[in-house]
Amino acid sequence: MASSSTQVFAKALKLSALLVVSVAVICSIIGYLVVGVDGLWTALIGSAIALVFTSLTVLSVLFGARLPLGGFYGLVLGGWLLKIVLFALLMAALQRMDFIHGPTLFFAIVLSVLGSLSIDSWVVLRSRIPTIDSRD
Secondary structure, eight states, X not given: OOXXXXXXXXXXXXXXXXXXXXXXXXXXXXXXXXXXXXXXXXXXXXXXXXXXXXXXXXXXXXXXXXXXXXXXXXXXXXXXXXXXXXXXXXXXXXXXXXXXXXXXXXXXXXHHHHHHHHHHHHHHHHOOOOSSOTTO
């Protein structure tokens, strides 16, 4: 049986994925109507980027919870730094591509990330995770 914290993180990951898929569909339609096929592809790319990076956050906390406190902080901070570097490199690479429509990419990423942060906060606030382990 999964621990309650594992269930919370699984729920957050699942709801965030559903949100990002919804944002991908809506932004793809709007992007297609505004700039054509380039807008559609840009929205899908932006949503995929948001899904990967928000999933990495949840997964780093989930795996870090199995480590001692120092390991937890190291994994979460290391994951955060890795995401910053990867995001900067990815944005630099996408900036050179002719088919990328900047506003569509921006809105797809921002809506997905803000929505995922809201979902993560909501799921954690509504969870009933014990703060004291009875095994100690």
